[in-house]
Amino acid sequence: MKMACKGLQTGETLSSLKRESESLRKKLEEERRKLADVELNQAAEKVEVVGALSIKTRRLLKGHGNKVLCMDWCKDKRRLVSSSQDGKVIVWDAFTLNKEHGVSLPCTWMMACAYSPSGCAVACGGLDNKCSVIPLSLDRNENLAAKKKSVAMHTNYLSGCTFTGSDMQILTSSGDGSCALWDVESGQLLQSFHGHTADVLSLDLAPSETGNTFVSGGSDRRSNVWDMRSGQNIQSFESHESDINCVKYYPSGDAFASASDDSTCRFYDLRADREVAVYQKDSIIFGASTVDFSLSGRLLFAGYNDYTINVWDVLKGTRVTCLFGHENRVSRVRVSPDGTALCSASWDNTLRIWA
């Protein structure tokens, strides 16, 4: 720390600073490598194998006229919201297949959508560079699009959004390279998060009741962990060879997984501060676009651009099964709040519920 400050004072050149940064990076790698005394899959050899899974499509949600880009479950474990390329946002009771609300927004490529914790509103956004909140009216005839309220404003597309524990705040990620926390009522920016050097494609809030952190991943191939209070980047990981399309926390909050265009999914532990597993296969050559964990964290569901969902054994690193059914890219997978089902959204205009 001292040496670095001294550097600026004596007018060090950019290249000498870069050299310093490089040597620190090497030193850090060395320190971390000392802690890699075993591979996760080796340590997990003693764990019993997961039995054969018989996961099937239990519901097929048809109704979107174009690629479904995103979805999110409601806390009630059966409703969900989905958004598509043609600007449509639909709220479904996935159990009965009933479409409860449909909103047509004037913007195409609705890449992000989220259900509010209370279940009374949904948020969405995309190429309009905004995140808007739409209150869900009980009156079927009400024009929901008219009640839409713009909350977040970015300077490029909105890639992800999530409510942070209440209907009052939203966390967003954007193609403009930043993430931001917003107050819904006033639309005020509460905190911004800068550090990514390219589009941020995904974010996930830490599951802890007491924590104030979230993780983001982007086109700069990095995943960053942030402190929501200070806006600081707490931890950073760089091991993917292409865009990180999705990041998701392991249920305990001590680790997270990422999906990338390099066709691998990876698992990072925050306490060891390193990648502890890579999920890949010779026959999987298309990018992974989305990941989510089963309730116990034992299974990792990953959706790919080859239209399939691969189910990985998180601890052993092996693939347990592969789910076929979608007829185009899988854009999003999400396990329901009580872990009873997996929902997948696809460019084939449908959503599927698997159990």
Added chain:
Amino acid sequence: MAEGAKEPVGVGTTDPEEDSPNMIVYRKIEDIVTRIQDENAGGVSIRTVKSFLSKIPSVVSGADIVQWLMKNLSVEDPAEAIHLGSLVAAHGYIFPISDHVLMLKDDGTLYRFQSPYFWPSNCWEPENTDYAIYLCKRTMQNKARLELADYEAENLARLQRAFARKWEFIFMQAEAQVKIDRKKDKAERKILDSQERAFWDVHRPVPGCVNTTEMDIRKCRRERNPHRVKKSVYGVPDDGQSQPSPVHISSQPTKKTTKEDVQKEINFLNSQLDRHCMKVSKVADSLMSYTEQFMEYDPFVSATEPSNPWISDDMSFWDLEASRDPSQQRVKKWGFSLEEALKDPAGRDQFLKFLESEFSSENLRFWLAVQDLKRRPLQDVSSRAQEIWQEFLAEGAPSPINLDSHSYERTSQNIKDPGRYSYEDAQEHIFKLMKSDSYARFLRSNIYQDLLLARKKGKSLTGKRLTGLMQSS
């Protein structure tokens, strides 16, 4: 087939974005198809097949491709190999010689490999005029194998209407192409015609088939051809009427690394070096024990009691969760950690009930109040923070909590400019207190144990039986 433009050159750029997401996949597929065709290195045998009075040059059976994929890409399930092979076909790298639908079949169906000239990695964005020329020239040649399919005939009719004014030009170009094609020898023509058709099957797919040239708009601007400027397949000069496709290009300027940037990196790296990290063996143990603990609650791994509503269409499982009587299994989870107990509203209620019975509920109520504060709209934060101070921390507060002097000092400083994180230190301290003290006693309490062991309160079993006997006699 275009005569002059044999070299696959990117539009305008000399240094293609090799690591853009699409390129990565194309390179992988290209590696596969190159290996498949390498007969000296375990590839499939590409041969000429005799059919009635003619010969079919340069083909391979679908079954052979499936076998190769299974063997060389370690695929155990043929269905997986077929799926992968179909994707390779759908992207235009292999194609069935007698079908427009680009998929792989695990049988004697014959396939051919696409010429590298037509590979998707060359970023073709063929114009509709090119497509019109192509369909037009097909109608000029008197060959059964070149007859238009129904959807192609429809496409041609539509293009004739759209390009009515320049149809003469298109017709002439088609004639020119036919002349060029006639110069080639028979076998070569069969191959080239099929490859050209496969190219169009990718860019103008059969209705109902996936258009694999569709791109994720978020990645568009980094592609070699971000504006998707049309490049003619038949060397037709752009007459200036075609518009580049509207694509969402970022207004983000490419940032140059400054001294400040690198200084920030250095500071960050130093902070990381100071961090105390755990060994992988230790985190592995932690991950394994967490997972093991929760596996019985994971519906994908352990059968649920009662059945999973999505599978059986029976909602009893959900009704039970919503009822006031939490199951033993659910109560057991509250014992895993204070976090788990507080995560469950029923657990929170029971813990609060226990604390009230001990007249020490202020800690939990404070903790809950601070959680609520963090989730309030901005305009409410200041007043709510003050309320919390009055209730729990001020002199003579009705529900005084026990903070160490350090946390108390910090908090009273924070409260001068109240914000949603003013009570973070205090909340952390109180949480630790609850965890080490009251939570442990809660787990030993009757309130908790009764629920865990499903001991019914009130009537004992014998009492019930006696009443029953008395009623029946």
